[in-house]
Amino acid sequence: MLEIKNLHARIAEDGTEIIRGLNLTVKAGEVAAIMGPNGSGKSTLSYILSGRKDYEVTEGDILYNGESILELDASERAAKGIFLAFQYPVEIPGVATMQFLKVAMNEQRKYRGEDELKTPDFIRRVKEAAAELKINPDMLKRPLNVGFSGGEKKRAEILQMALLEPSLCILDETDSGLDIDALKIVSDGVNALRSPDRAVIVITHYQRLLEYIVPDTVHVLYKGQVIKTGDKSLALDLEANGYADIIGAAA
Amino acid sequence: MNIQNTITRTAAETALLEAYNHQVSDLPGDGAVLSARDLLLSDLKDAGLPTRRLEAWHYTDLRALLRTVPAFDGSAFAEAVAPLAIGSSVLTVLNGRADVGDAPQGVVVKRYGESLLDGTAAGDLVERNTEDAIGRINGTFVRDGFEIEIPEETVLVQPLELQIVQSAGQSHSRFPVTFGPGSKATVIERHLSVDGTPSLVSSVSDLIIEAGAEVTWILLQQQGDDDTHLGQLNFELGENASFKLFVINAGGKLVRQEVHGVVTGEGSDFKLRGINLMGGDSLTDVTFTLGHDVANTTSTEIIRNVLFDRARGVFQGQIRVAQDAQKTDAKMACNTLLLSDDADFSAKPELEIFADDVQCGHGATVIDLNPTHLYYLQARGIPENRARAMLVNAFVDEIVEELESETLIEPLELIIAEWLARHA
Numbered sequence: 001m002l003e004i005k006n007l008h009a010r011i012a013e014d015g016t017e018i019i020r021g022l023n024l025t026v027k028a029g030e031v032a033a034i035m036g037p038n039g040s041g042k043s044t045l046s047y048i049l050s051g052r053k054d055y056e057v058t059e060g061d062i063l064y065n066g067e068s069i070l071e072l073d074a075s076e077r078a079a080k081g082i083f084l085a086f087q088y089p090v091e092i093p094g095v096a097t098m099q100f101l102k103v104a105m106n107e108q109r110k111y112r113g114e115d116e117l118k119t120p121d122f123i124r125r126v127k128e129a130a131a132e133l134k135i136n137p138d139m140l141k142r143p144l145n146v147g148f149s150g151g152e153k154k155r156a157e158i159l160q161m162a163l164l165e166p167s168l169c170i171l172d173e174t175d176s177g178l179d180i181d182a183l184k185i186v187s188d189g190v191n192a193l194r195s196p197d198r199a200v201i202v203i204t205h206y207q208r209l210l211e212y213i214v215p216d217t218v219h220v221l222y223k224g225q226v227i228k229t230g231d232k233s234l235a236l237d238l239e240a241n242g243y244a245d246i247i248g249a250a251a
Numbered sequence: 252m253n254i255q256n257t258i259t260r261t262a263a264e265t266a267l268l269e270a271y272n273h274q275v276s277d278l279p280g281d282g283a284v285l286s287a288r289d290l291l292l293s294d295l296k297d298a299g300l301p302t303r304r305l306e307a308w309h310y311t312d313l314r315a316l317l318r319t320v321p322a323f324d325g326s327a328f329a330e331a332v333a334p335l336a337i338g339s340s341v342l343t344v345l346n347g348r349a350d351v352g353d354a355p356q357g358v359v360v361k362r363y364g365e366s367l368l369d370g371t372a373a374g375d376l377v378e379r380n381t382e383d384a385i386g387r388i389n390g391t392f393v394r395d396g397f398e399i400e401i402p403e404e405t406v407l408v409q410p411l412e413l414q415i416v417q418s419a420g421q422s423h424s425r426f427p428v429t430f431g432p433g434s435k436a437t438v439i440e441r442h443l444s445v446d447g448t449p450s451l452v453s454s455v456s457d458l459i460i461e462a463g464a465e466v467t468w469i470l471l472q473q474q475g476d477d478d479t480h481l482g483q484l485n486f487e488l489g490e491n492a493s494f495k496l497f498v499i500n501a502g503g504k505l506v507r508q509e510v511h512g513v514v515t516g517e518g519s520d521f522k523l524r525g526i527n528l529m530g531g532d533s534l535t536d537v538t539f540t541l542g543h544d545v546a547n548t549t550s551t552e553i554i555r556n557v558l559f560d561r562a563r564g565v566f567q568g569q570i571r572v573a574q575d576a577q578k579t580d581a582k583m584a585c586n587t588l589l590l591s592d593d594a595d596f597s598a599k600p601e602l603e604i605f606a607d608d609v610q611c612g613h614g615a616t617v618i619d620l621n622p623t624h625l626y627y628l629q630a631r632g633i634p635e636n637r638a639r640a641m642l643v644n645a646f647v648d649e650i651v652e653e654l655e656s657e658t659l660i661e662p663l664e665l666i667i668a669e670w671l672a673r674h675a
Contacts, residue, residue: 074629074630078629078631084630090623090624092624111632
């Protein structure tokens with residue numbers, strides 16, 4: 001589903017290189033965890049996959065379902081099924097949450113040549129998905145993410161993911177700022193989306209999230225490269241011993 | 252030597268004075284009104300149109316900007332449109348001619364043309380001060396409008412819309428409105444143009460809001476791309492009264508809207524909310540003065556401006572707090588979204604405070620759309636154009652939402668969305 005080949009990328013504004021020859025393959029149905037110390041490029045990778053303009057790719061390629069997506073902007077990538085659940089979801093005053101959800105769903109449908117959703121159908125879908133995630137309907141009446149607690153913002157991200165039904169889900173530190181109950185609800189939401197034709201990339205610092213969303217593969221990112229790949233036992237290893245050994249072995 | 256004789260009149264000044272000569276026999280008014288008009292006209296002759304040398308007109312040099320003045324056009328045809336809010340009573344002024352067709356029950360409505368004849372209007376036709384060009388022009392030429400009284404304790408359930416439609420030529424209207432003690436009303440003053448012919452409209456509304464009255468006034472300006480709009484709204488706010496004024500500019504080529512208020516009753520609250528949508532080669536100037544003359548009053552002003560193309564915008568806001576007006580709480584904010592490198596906005600907030608126990612503040616910001624907001628919307632599959640439109644809408648919609656009435660919010664949102672669709 002996703003094939004990242006020898007990717008080099010830098011911050012557009014000052015030219016700082018963050019991703020330095022990264023290779024990663026994620027298959028359909030796979031849950032891949034990306035771990036790594038602070039500053040290793042994890043969040044940057046998620047931004048680059050989603051098409052954020054602040055970064056430019058200088059070398060290599062990103063293939064999604066066999067096609068390069070480097071020329072597509074963020075909205076086109078989203079409409080093709082790439083979804084990034086943000087570490088820090090953005091508050092947008094004045095944009096009503098329901099209106100935002102409806103426009104996003106319908107713009108994606110339009111891009112794919114599907115009919116727009118009828119309002120009753122849209123409302124039913126939102127209500128069902130919100131109930132699954134134990135989201136208070138009052139939250140949906142507020143402007144997008146405005147005044148939401150950290151946990152509410154993360155749940156709202158997973159709600160969007162459930163409604164937009166992407167085929168590649170990228171979760172950027174979705175566990176940060178969540179208490180144990182919220183973590184469980186969010187993880188259940190993600191697990192409910194697991195399917196043979198959907199891939200999930202989980203970016204996290206901690207093994208804790210991976211107890212709830214069990215990965216098929218674990219990749220260690222360091223200085224913009226994947227320096228080690230393993231199965232879920234690698235995450236346990238890191239939890240016990242830290243990154244030093246692996247970084248030392250790769251150097 | 253009299254220096255005035257050496258001033259060369261501009262084409263617009265000449266046209267205005269000639270228009271008076273053509274109109275004078277036809278303008279309504281008793282003797283007192285005629286002498287009031289003569290005084291204003293002689294000031295207009297002496298001073299000419301205001302230039303940037305006058306403080307109040309520093310950013311809008313009317314003499315340089317007003318190139319032509321269309322002649323009065325008695326044959327032009329104008330038609331009323333559906334009211335902004337469903338269920339409203341509508342009073343129309345079509346090409347300057349008022350019609351008391353649909354006055355709501357319990358409200359006293361008289362054509363201003365009659366007031367000019369029956370001796371009640373002469374006192375109105377005075378200048379606020381020497382820089383009051385709008386009062387001067389309007390008073391010289393005013394022909395009609397409405398004198399309205401909402402009696403004590405009268406509650407208007409539905410809005411009252413004053414619909415001023417101009418198709419061509421000039422018109423000058425006046426609206427003295429008294430809100431009696433304890434009355435409640437929503438009034439929509441709506442200026443529209445029906446076709447592309449250039450026109451000149453002046454309009455002066457004089458509001459007296461008596462003790463305990465609750466008034467919402469929506470001033471909606473939707474003139475055409477070639478029109479000049481000179482508006483002025485004056486108000487006096489009594490004890491424990493509340494006044495919410497929404498000024499929405501979504502049209503016109505050369506627009507000056509003045510708001511001048513005096514807070515004369517303790518315990519009163521004033522809110523000004525402004526949305527100025529500007530595009531093309533237009534200039535929109537909102538000039539506001541407010542005097543807190545008594546203690547224990549509050550006011551807030553929030554102005555949101557959106558500029559496209561080569562548009563120019565101006566906000567002058569002056570709050571005066573008199574020495575006796577202790578415990579005044581006044582806050583003014585002017586936020587501008589500048590969406591073109593060629594657009595230009597000038598903000599001049601002023602506070603003049605003579606009391607020592609007050610809370611007053613002002614702030615002005617000029618911004619572009621937030622790139623992080625744009626990215627977030629795009630990351631959910633919303634194309635860039637649509638995302639930009641959503642964010643511009645959000646910027647002004649926060650103001651519209653304060654109306655707290657769906658029958659007003661929805662049609663205003665539609666007008667704003669249509670304007671943005673034409674200009675974005």
